[in-house]
Amino acid sequence: MITSAWLFLFAIVSEQLQASDTLNVGKAERFTRIGDAVKAAFPGAVIRVLPGFYQESNIIIDKKLHLLGVGFPVIDGNQKDEIFTVVADSVRISGFHLQNCGISFVKDLAGIRVDQGAHCVIENNRLFNTFFGIYLKNARDCVIRDNYVEGLAKDEFSSGNAIHIWYSKNITVEGNTCLQHRDGIYLEFVEFSTIRNNTSEKNLRYGLHFMFSNNDDYRWNVFRNNGAGVAVMFSKNIIMEDNLFEKNWGSNSYGLLLKDITDGEIVRNRFHRNTIGIYGDGANRLRMAHNEFMQNGWALKILGSCYDNQVTANNFLDNTFDVITNATVNNNHYHGNFWSDYTGYDLDRDGVGDVPYKPVKLFSYVTSRVPQAIIILRSPFVDLVNFAEKVMPSLTPQTLEDAAPLMKIIALP
Amino acid sequence: MLKVLKYSFYDLSRSRWTYAYLLFFLLLTFGLLNFSHDLSKTIISLMNVVLILTPLIGTLFGALYYYNSKEFIDLLLALPLPRRSIFLGKYLGLSLSLSASFVIGILAPMLLFGILSTGLVLNLVILMSTGVLLTFIFTAIAFLVSIRFEHPIRGFGAAIFIWLFLAVIYDGILLLILIWFEHYPLDHFALLMTLFNPVDLSRVLIMLQLDISALMGYTGAVFRKFLGTSLGMSIAYATLLTWIIVPVFAFLWLARRKDF
Numbered sequence: 001m002i003t004s005a006w007l008f009l010f011a012i013v014s015e016q017l018q019a020s021d022t023l024n025v026g027k028a029e030r031f032t033r034i035g036d037a038v039k040a041a042f043p044g045a046v047i048r049v050l051p052g053f054y055q056e057s058n059i060i061i062d063k064k065l066h067l068l069g070v071g072f073p074v075i076d077g078n079q080k081d082e083i084f085t086v087v088a089d090s091v092r093i094s095g096f097h098l099q100n101c102g103i104s105f106v107k108d109l110a111g112i113r114v115d116q117g118a119h120c121v122i123e124n125n126r127l128f129n130t131f132f133g134i135y136l137k138n139a140r141d142c143v144i145r146d147n148y149v150e151g152l153a154k155d156e157f158s159s160g161n162a163i164h165i166w167y168s169k170n171i172t173v174e175g176n177t178c179l180q181h182r183d184g185i186y187l188e189f190v191e192f193s194t195i196r197n198n199t200s201e202k203n204l205r206y207g208l209h210f211m212f213s214n215n216d217d218y219r220w221n222v223f224r225n226n227g228a229g230v231a232v233m234f235s236k237n238i239i240m241e242d243n244l245f246e247k248n249w250g251s252n253s254y255g256l257l258l259k260d261i262t263d264g265e266i267v268r269n270r271f272h273r274n275t276i277g278i279y280g281d282g283a284n285r286l287r288m289a290h291n292e293f294m295q296n297g298w299a300l301k302i303l304g305s306c307y308d309n310q311v312t313a314n315n316f317l318d319n320t321f322d323v324i325t326n327a328t329v330n331n332n333h334y335h336g337n338f339w340s341d342y343t344g345y346d347l348d349r350d351g352v353g354d355v356p357y358k359p360v361k362l363f364s365y366v367t368s369r370v371p372q373a374i375i376i377l378r379s380p381f382v383d384l385v386n387f388a389e390k391v392m393p394s395l396t397p398q399t400l401e402d403a404a405p406l407m408k409i410i411a412l413p
Numbered sequence: 414m415l416k417v418l419k420y421s422f423y424d425l426s427r428s429r430w431t432y433a434y435l436l437f438f439l440l441l442t443f444g445l446l447n448f449s450h451d452l453s454k455t456i457i458s459l460m461n462v463v464l465i466l467t468p469l470i471g472t473l474f475g476a477l478y479y480y481n482s483k484e485f486i487d488l489l490l491a492l493p494l495p496r497r498s499i500f501l502g503k504y505l506g507l508s509l510s511l512s513a514s515f516v517i518g519i520l521a522p523m524l525l526f527g528i529l530s531t532g533l534v535l536n537l538v539i540l541m542s543t544g545v546l547l548t549f550i551f552t553a554i555a556f557l558v559s560i561r562f563e564h565p566i567r568g569f570g571a572a573i574f575i576w577l578f579l580a581v582i583y584d585g586i587l588l589l590i591l592i593w594f595e596h597y598p599l600d601h602f603a604l605l606m607t608l609f610n611p612v613d614l615s616r617v618l619i620m621l622q623l624d625i626s627a628l629m630g631y632t633g634a635v636f637r638k639f640l641g642t643s644l645g646m647s648i649a650y651a652t653l654l655t656w657i658i659v660p661v662f663a664f665l666w667l668a669r670r671k672d673f
Binding site: 251366369370372373375376377378379380381382384385 | 460461465580581582584585587588591592595599600602603604607613616617620634636
């Protein structure tokens with residue numbers, strides 16, 4: 001009994017000792033290389049890396065450590081391998097400037113890789129030209145916060161993702177900036193995770209990419225100038241709120257691409273100047289409400305494979321086409337939106353137009369069948385046929401209409 | 414020829430129609446700019462007006478001017494002047510005065526709103542150059558038609574029909590062909606077809622400049638690949654010039670052979 005009490009006390013004391021254990025790394029310090037300090041440290045130690053230039057790679061962190069960069073020490077991977085590989089729980093890495101990892105087509109080399117770790121925190125780092133930036137694999141309860149990840153991606157085949165998460169749970173990704181990679185943030189088999197306040201720009205493929213990831217949410221992010229803003233594929237229960245999708249502009253670009261997803265919420269997002277605001281292919285049971293679609297080529301492109309989506313209380317402002325579909329039957333519900341192209345009237349003055357609005361113009365329907373027809377866009381002939389179709393619909397899906405179009409723009413929060 | 418040109422230009426610059434045309438563009442551009450405060454949006458809105466109106470006004474004024482000054486032309490014909498210089502002078506005088514109204518009407522408000530300090534100068538140049546070219550093209554067509562038809566009503570009818578055909582009907586036919594042959598690769602065909610219509614060609618030129626081409630998907634890419642290069646641009650402008658030269662030569666030829 002007494003011995004066990006002693007042992008317990010000893011354990012606490014040694015824990016305390018270890019926790020307060022700080023190792024400095026720097027030119028004039030005991031350790032000149034981070035790798036050596038990591039090897040020598042006891043679990044729970046803090047490794048302070050002083051400002052300087054360290055040419056190191058393949059630093060394997062196999063115990064609980066706090067790596068703390070002071071004044072952003074530069075760690076250069078010398079185009080060889082990856083820099084930090086974490087294979088333990090509760091590791092914290094912050095304040096580093098990592099650059100120049102190797103490029104491999106066999107291994108996904110990364111600036112910081114977490115393999116099988118839990119409770120890790122990666123924050124306030126700057127990563128430049130690391131093939132993959134931050135790579136989590138089989139991780140849980142981790143936080144990736146306030147990192148700046150910039151790549152030099154030129155084409156999709158030889159580039160990595162800024163933040164790549166695979167087979168993980170309860171991850172928080174917030175306040176990061178992801179530039180010029182293949183995908184800004186990539187999630188595959190990731191559950192119960194939160195992506196918020198990130199900025200994802202100039203990525204070749206997607207700003208944020210979900211694959212087979214269920215029950216996640218992303219909020220308050222900005223996706224600008226990416227190949228496509230966000231792609232949500234083969235996923236369920238994704239909450240998408242308060243994001244800005246902007247200038248994802250190009251002949252094959254989208255703000256938000258929905259591919260085979262069900263039961264999501266798309267609320268209070270802003271879609272500005274995208275070629276296609278939301279592209280839905282096999283998207284079912286989604287609720288799209290209080291979004292603002294402004295100056296997009298197509299605000300919504302909803303293919304015939306989409307069922308039971310609710311499009312309510314959105315603002316559609318100055319889009320070249322509001323809605324386009326290739327279906328002849330409408331399986332989705334449009335109700336109570338504001339359409340800037342609506343020309344109806346409101347005799348009873350209840351704020352709701354008395355004539356239903358048909359958001360699918362004949363011409364946009366034709367272009368979905370014959371894409372070449374787009375060359376006569378803005379021709380007076382197009383206005384003529386659109387008008388004729390409006391008066392007497394014959395080709396466009398007749399039930400695709402907003403029976404209660406609003407007369408005034410909705411004030412969005 | 415220059416004398417005739419000068420005379421008809423001065424004559425037209427005293428005409429209130431010229432001023433009405435100028436005033437229209439001034440007010441339109443000014444109004445749009447005041448309304449939107451966005452130069453690039455204004456250029457897009459102007460595009461639609463320019464593509465409809467400059468051909469229409471060119472057509473109407475061309476026919477009207479020819480039939481109105483018929484007696485004067487007869488008088489000139491009695492003088493020892495080559496017919497070529499009489500008709501060319503008349504034509505250039507009208508086209509130049511219409512173009513001047515158009516250019517001043519758009520340029521003045523744009524300069525006032527500081528177009529030079531934005532990156533939109535090239536867009537405006539393309540808009541105005543296509544507008545001017547369209548004016549020249551449709552005035553030439555109107556002259557050709559007017560010389561061909563002695564009777565003003567017939568002449569007007571034919572001129573307006575040509576305008577209607579190129580501005581509206583042509584696109585309908587093009588669309589029908591595209592739908593009928595939708596299973597064939599039609600991008601190059603569509604490109605070729607736009608070359609045969611000055612209005613379509615002008616519109617595509619402006620739209621590519623305005624970067625709406627992203628909306629046009631693969632077809633837009635084909636167009637951009639062709640018209641985005643300096644060679645394609647040159648071909649497009651050369652085609653528009655051909656659209657001036659051919660009718661001009663045709664009406665000069667008719668004028669030479671006609672028994673007045």
